[in-house]
Amino acid sequence: MRRSLFVWIGVMAAVVAAAGLGAVVLSRWLASGVEEPAAESGPAPVDETRKIKARLFYVADDGVHLVPVEREVPLGATTADQARRIVEALLEPPPSPLLSAIPAGTRLRALHLTEAGQAFVDLSAEVRSAHPGGLTNEILTVYSIVDSLTVNLPGLTGVQILVDGHEADTLAGHVDLRRPLARSTFWIDEDTPR
Amino acid sequence: MFLPRFRLLIAVLATSLAGLSLHPHPALARQAAGARPAQALTVILPQARTPLPVSQSGDQLMVALDDLAPLFGLTLREDGIGGGLVVTAANGKRVLLTPGQPLASADGRLVSLPAAPARDGGRWLVPIDFLPMAIAPVTGTRVEVRRASRLVLVGDVRVPRVEIRQQEAGGVIRLTLTVAPRAGHQVTHEGNRLLLRFDATALDPVLPAVTPGPLLQGIRLGEGPATIAVDLGPRFGSYRASAATHDANSEVVVELVPAFTDQALPVPPPSAPAAEPLLNLAPPRPSVRTVVIDAGHGGDEPGASGPSGALEKEITLAIARRLRAVLEGRLGLRVLMTRDGDKTVSLDERAALANTNKADLFISLHANASLRPATRGAQVYFLSAAGAGTEASRVSLASGALPTLGGGSRDVELILWDLAQLRHVDESAAFAAILEEELRGRIAMNVRPVLQAPFRVLAAANMPAVLVETGYLTNAEDERLLKTAGHQDLIVQALLHSVIRFREARERGITAAPASSPAPNPSNPPAPSPSRPTP
Numbered sequence: 001m002r003r004s005l006f007v008w009i010g011v012m013a014a015v016v017a018a019a020g021l022g023a024v025v026l027s028r029w030l031a032s033g034v035e036e037p038a039a040e041s042g043p044a045p046v047d048e049t050r051k052i053k054a055r056l057f058y059v060a061d062d063g064v065h066l067v068p069v070e071r072e073v074p075l076g077a078t079t080a081d082q083a084r085r086i087v088e089a090l091l092e093p094p095p096s097p098l099l100s101a102i103p104a105g106t107r108l109r110a111l112h113l114t115e116a117g118q119a120f121v122d123l124s125a126e127v128r129s130a131h132p133g134g135l136t137n138e139i140l141t142v143y144s145i146v147d148s149l150t151v152n153l154p155g156l157t158g159v160q161i162l163v164d165g166h167e168a169d170t171l172a173g174h175v176d177l178r179r180p181l182a183r184s185t186f187w188i189d190e191d192t193p194r
Numbered sequence: 195m196f197l198p199r200f201r202l203l204i205a206v207l208a209t210s211l212a213g214l215s216l217h218p219h220p221a222l223a224r225q226a227a228g229a230r231p232a233q234a235l236t237v238i239l240p241q242a243r244t245p246l247p248v249s250q251s252g253d254q255l256m257v258a259l260d261d262l263a264p265l266f267g268l269t270l271r272e273d274g275i276g277g278g279l280v281v282t283a284a285n286g287k288r289v290l291l292t293p294g295q296p297l298a299s300a301d302g303r304l305v306s307l308p309a310a311p312a313r314d315g316g317r318w319l320v321p322i323d324f325l326p327m328a329i330a331p332v333t334g335t336r337v338e339v340r341r342a343s344r345l346v347l348v349g350d351v352r353v354p355r356v357e358i359r360q361q362e363a364g365g366v367i368r369l370t371l372t373v374a375p376r377a378g379h380q381v382t383h384e385g386n387r388l389l390l391r392f393d394a395t396a397l398d399p400v401l402p403a404v405t406p407g408p409l410l411q412g413i414r415l416g417e418g419p420a421t422i423a424v425d426l427g428p429r430f431g432s433y434r435a436s437a438a439t440h441d442a443n444s445e446v447v448v449e450l451v452p453a454f455t456d457q458a459l460p461v462p463p464p465s466a467p468a469a470e471p472l473l474n475l476a477p478p479r480p481s482v483r484t485v486v487i488d489a490g491h492g493g494d495e496p497g498a499s500g501p502s503g504a505l506e507k508e509i510t511l512a513i514a515r516r517l518r519a520v521l522e523g524r525l526g527l528r529v530l531m532t533r534d535g536d537k538t539v540s541l542d543e544r545a546a547l548a549n550t551n552k553a554d555l556f557i558s559l560h561a562n563a564s565l566r567p568a569t570r571g572a573q574v575y576f577l578s579a580a581g582a583g584t585e586a587s588r589v590s591l592a593s594g595a596l597p598t599l600g601g602g603s604r605d606v607e608l609i610l611w612d613l614a615q616l617r618h619v620d621e622s623a624a625f626a627a628i629l630e631e632e633l634r635g636r637i638a639m640n641v642r643p644v645l646q647a648p649f650r651v652l653a654a655a656n657m658p659a660v661l662v663e664t665g666y667l668t669n670a671e672d673e674r675l676l677k678t679a680g681h682q683d684l685i686v687q688a689l690l691h692s693v694i695r696f697r698e699a700r701e702r703g704i705t706a707a708p709a710s711s712p713a714p715n716p717s718n719p720p721a722p723s724p725s726r727p728t729p
């Protein structure tokens with residue numbers, strides 16, 4: 001089943017790349033997904049002072065892993081709103097000695113959720129233009145975002161990073177961003193949490 | 195269970211009792227007889243909890259002094275002359291009681307009781323308020339009686355009242371826990387329940403009646419002294435917990451969010467990848483005849499850079515040229531370069547060159563960067579398909595086509611171009627393992643020497659493919675070495691010997707057969723060979 005899934009993903013990617021229709025497809029995805037799934041319209045207005053404890057991911061001492069750090073994040077009214085707040089917290093310069101894997105100055109432009117539980121995270125151009133380059137840096141940038149969202153919001157099935165409102169191939173020439181990425185514990189060092 | 199600092203003392207008759215009437219009142223017997231047993235209270239001490247039998251007399255809860263004595267270290271002595279009672283605490287302070295009088299003298303201070311002490315057979319009953327009004331001041335111990343929750347709190351204990359309200363809206367169940375006085379808490383998801391553990395001696399809970407449903411099955415006191423267990427139903431997907439404090443109280447909100455609905459996957463057409471691949475009809479014994487060397491980055495895309503100014507695109511091109519010379523000269527292979535100069539080449543073009551030329555091996559050369567300057571060493575990567583499934587991305591396609599140079603496409607054995615590498619992951623892993631061994635004997639390896647990740651450039655390659663990170667340019671020593679011809683040659687030697695070994699293995703048919711490989715687990719890639727370290 002998984003195999004066939006990849007086939008269809010692959011088919012899709014082929015169509016997108018071959019026809020250069022990325023933007024069209026993207027807009028269709030966003031249109032087909034409800035920004036706020038019906039299940040999220042529920043509970044009451046949010047008290048701005050409320051916080052959740054979220055595990056955000058930063059660069060480990062060994063430079064090749066992410067470490068989870070429990071930090072307080074404002075409560076969001078909906079899953080999409082919570083996802084936004086998690087990304088915004090992740091984009092804030094962290095206190096020393098934490099090291100963010102995301103280029104300084106990167107802002108969250110928008111975040112959309114589809115009904116299938118995919119998050120589209122639209123970041124400002126700095127995430128690419130100010131990226132220091134290198135595969136490991138790029139992997140950690142991508143998965144600090146993917147894992148910070150999917151670990152704290154387990155209902156999310158995948159995260160796709162957009163740059164400046166558009167689908168992106170890669171941030172720095174390595175990691176394939178053309179489709180949503182699933183949570184990966186492969187990059188997380190659980191042994192040395194702070 | 196005994197408060198340790200108390201000890202038994204024999205009381206002496208207080209002379210002050212002499213002035214009080216000590217004759218038992220005839221009505222007392224009737225009053226005691228009217229007391230009927232009630233549900234026991236629970237006494238919560240810092241290290242223990244114990245039931246305290248009580249009886250109901252009118253609107254008063256009565257408790258036997260005999261039951262209180264061991265809890266508070268009290269000694270009881272009846273005044274044989276007057277019929278009164280002397281209660282002596284371990285510190286020598288006394289409480290004097292007179293049958294029929296709703297009064298007590300606690301350490302010399304007169305306190306008014308809501309009911310008079312009563313004799314019940316050989317026992318003395320006092321109203322429960324006797325504890326906070328008389329016992330507490332005499333023993334110097336805090337005592338709090340919570341009638342509604344039938345608790346008696348003794349000493350330094352924290353027993354917050356936790357009132358839980360349940361609301362449901364839009365499919366989300368919201369549990370609001372008002373905690374008074376406030377207490378720290380932790381929420382953990384264990385199996386099919388959420389556990390809310392409070393930083394408290396015990397809890398004084400007010401639980402809502404829960405009708406078991408698909409998201410929430412019940413709410414109850416959990417195991418442990420101050421734990422509430424929320425039993426989850428099969429539709430539970432995730433939860434969010436938040437907390438806020440209001441004055442002395444805190445409020446914890448736990449939202450139970452149903453799982454996103456599972457949309458059924460479409461049934462794949464029978465000729466799709468599950469079917470036996472046409473690759474098995476390919477040349478009888480695969481070998482290695484054509485190799486594509488991909489010098490990473492180039493032109494407008496410098497890639498990583500080092501503190502002394504080394505650029506990834508320059509290092510990769512230098513190594514690529516040396517490797518080409520060796521593979522052509524020593525092995526007689528057909529070698530193609532995705533670039534042989536400082537050119538900008540798209541990632542699609544690189545894979546397309548290899549596909550068009552039916553390359554047997556694709557080697558992408560890179561130099562790495564880390565935010566930690568100490569990070570160093572070489573790494574070998576191959577593809578993982580870490581994509582998340584998406585309904586929107588499942589579309590049908592009439593024919594499989596690979597992009598080829600010149601912008602056209604040609605049908606290639608129904609292998610879809612972005613999936614092409616998945617057929618070769620096992621062989622790619624085998625080559626990666628060989629290369630890691632060869633590199634390890636020559637240059638410094640990173641602590642994570644072989645890794646899988648979703649690489650754009652490898653995804654479309656329709657042949658075994660690896661990406662080599664030759665070292666970290668952000669590490670001063672790696673950067674210095676990578677610029678030297680000697681070090682570059684060590685890397686080239688490792689690649690040369692890896693290609694030789696891989697070619698031999700392929701010709702003897704001992705590398706993994708393509709096409710039968712399952713898609714790797716996106717979260718935790720499987721170990722493709724014994725030499726690959728556990729991630």
Ligand SMILES: [Zn+2]
Pocket residue numbers: 134135173174490491497498506560561
């Ligand atoms: Zn690179």
